[in-house]
Amino acid sequence: MNFQSEAVSSIPPYLFSKINQRKKELIEHGMDVIDLGIGAPDLPTPPHIVDKLKEEMEDPLNFKYSPYGGCSEFREAVATFYEREFSVRLDSEKEVLTLIGSKEGIGHLLPAVMNPGDHFLVPDPGYPVYESASVLARIKTIPFPLKEENRFVLDFNDIPVEKANQAKAMILNYPGNPTSATVTLEFFQRAADFAEKYDLLLIHDSAYNMITFKDYEAPSLLQADINRERVVEFGSLSKSYCMTGWRIGYAVGSQAALNSLCVIKSNLDTSQFLPIQKAAAYALSGDQSFMKEYNTIFENRMLIMYNALQEAGIEASKPNGSIFLWCKVPLRLTSKEFAEQLLEQTGVIITPGSAFGLQGEGFFRVSLSSGEDRLQEAAKRIANFIRTPIRRDLI
Numbered sequence: 001m002n003f004q005s006e007a008v009s010s011i012p013p014y015l016f017s018k019i020n021q022r023k024k025e026l027i028e029h030g031m032d033v034i035d036l037g038i039g040a041p042d043l044p045t046p047p048h049i050v051d052k053l054k055e056e057m058e059d060p061l062n063f064k065y066s067p068y069g070g071c072s073e074f075r076e077a078v079a080t081f082y083e084r085e086f087s088v089r090l091d092s093e094k095e096v097l098t099l100i101g102s103k104e105g106i107g108h109l110l111p112a113v114m115n116p117g118d119h120f121l122v123p124d125p126g127y128p129v130y131e132s133a134s135v136l137a138r139i140k141t142i143p144f145p146l147k148e149e150n151r152f153v154l155d156f157n158d159i160p161v162e163k164a165n166q167a168k169a170m171i172l173n174y175p176g177n178p179t180s181a182t183v184t185l186e187f188f189q190r191a192a193d194f195a196e197k198y199d200l201l202l203i204h205d206s207a208y209n210m211i212t213f214k215d216y217e218a219p220s221l222l223q224a225d226i227n228r229e230r231v232v233e234f235g236s237l238s239k240s241y242c243m244t245g246w247r248i249g250y251a252v253g254s255q256a257a258l259n260s261l262c263v264i265k266s267n268l269d270t271s272q273f274l275p276i277q278k279a280a281a282y283a284l285s286g287d288q289s290f291m292k293e294y295n296t297i298f299e300n301r302m303l304i305m306y307n308a309l310q311e312a313g314i315e316a317s318k319p320n321g322s323i324f325l326w327c328k329v330p331l332r333l334t335s336k337e338f339a340e341q342l343l344e345q346t347g348v349i350i351t352p353g354s355a356f357g358l359q360g361e362g363f364f365r366v367s368l369s370s371g372e373d374r375l376q377e378a379a380k381r382i383a384n385f386i387r388t389p390i391r392r393d394l395i
């Protein structure tokens with residue numbers, strides 16, 4: 001019996017699954033493993049948000065189905081958030097949709113706005129879900145390169161005209177995973193002009209929008225001068241509010257695209273549990289002071305790791321935001337070999353760049369999701385590792 005569809009079997013193998021298996025074995029053998037592969041913040045959800053959830057859990061009316069597009073409290077809170085952070089006005093009923101995490105939204109938007117065989121411009125390196133969600137929806141991806149010489153910011157000239165003409169939609173992601181590249185509003189204006197020129201739906205994944213350092217503030221695509229019907233921006237409370245397991249995010253922008261997305265959602269998931277939506281509404285509109293404190297923690301971790309890697313002779317881009325460092329593989333190994341050897345010999349897990357696309361080869365991603373002591377220890381082990389001879393027998 002074959003219970004695997006062609007679509008599922010053609011999803012590219014997850015490069016990291018082998019490493020995860022090995023992690024388990026090494027821990028069982030008593031190794032002290034430091035996991036810098038996880039792309040999720042380790043800090044707790046701020047207590048006032050947890051308290052709000054508890055309060056909402058006391059109301060039995062909250063145990064009913066949510067409206068398909070999400071409850072008005074959450075949608076209004078997203079609109080308030082956009083007005084406060086970006087001076088962008090949104091119609092909360094028509095231009096905001098609740099999501100069960102932005103991954104769900106990305107996965108459902110693609111078949112909602114495109115047909116099988118349509119072409120979709122995606123970043124390389126990029127968040128792997130852009131590719132796998134496209135495979136599931138039978139949409140053909142056209143990867144566009146994010147180059148080191150451009151600090152991993154897209155140069156629109158790198159997209160051939162015939163590819164741009166072929167595409168129906170394009171997705172961007174800044175602050176970026178895995179590269180942690182950031183952009184200015186001027187970049188989004190160029191993106192908007194490109195989308196107008198080639199008649200594209202322009203999607204922006206802003207999962208890390210509030211995790212920024214020093215004076216840098218990540219812009220919203222909706223601040224650009226563009227017909228809003230051409231734009232969808234995804235956001236998430238997972239990273240900025242440390243709410244990964246809560247599964248709550250939002251899509252804003254094009255009414256037509258959000259309506260299509262809502263048709264899929266109303267037939268498949270009926271939105272998120274109301275107490276979660278209401279606590280998330282409180283997160284977006286309530287006290288934001290923790291965010292500065294959390295961002296300082298991530299920035300300090302980033303500086304510790306960045307400086308330690310520099311000292312060890314590993315090149316990395318110094319980010320203005322996100323929870324990642326994107327580094328160059330220092331040895332004559334593929335990124336996968338480097339990740340595997342590093343784990344075997346030191347117990348440190350990083351993510352090989354090739355997990356994010358062809359252009360990711362030669363790089364690796366370090367997640368700042370561990371405390372300063374563990375990062376320092378990991379950096380020490382990495383430095384020792386690159387000084388020791390390579391054991392190819394372990395590859």
Ligand SMILES: Cc1ncc(COP(=O)(O)O)c(C=O)c1O
Pocket residue numbers: 039100101102103104127173176177205207235236237238244247248249
């Ligand atoms: C770039 C990017 N987009 C979207 C997501 C999905 O986040 P969530 O579904 O938790 O909102 C992630 C999670 O790792 C991510 O890195």
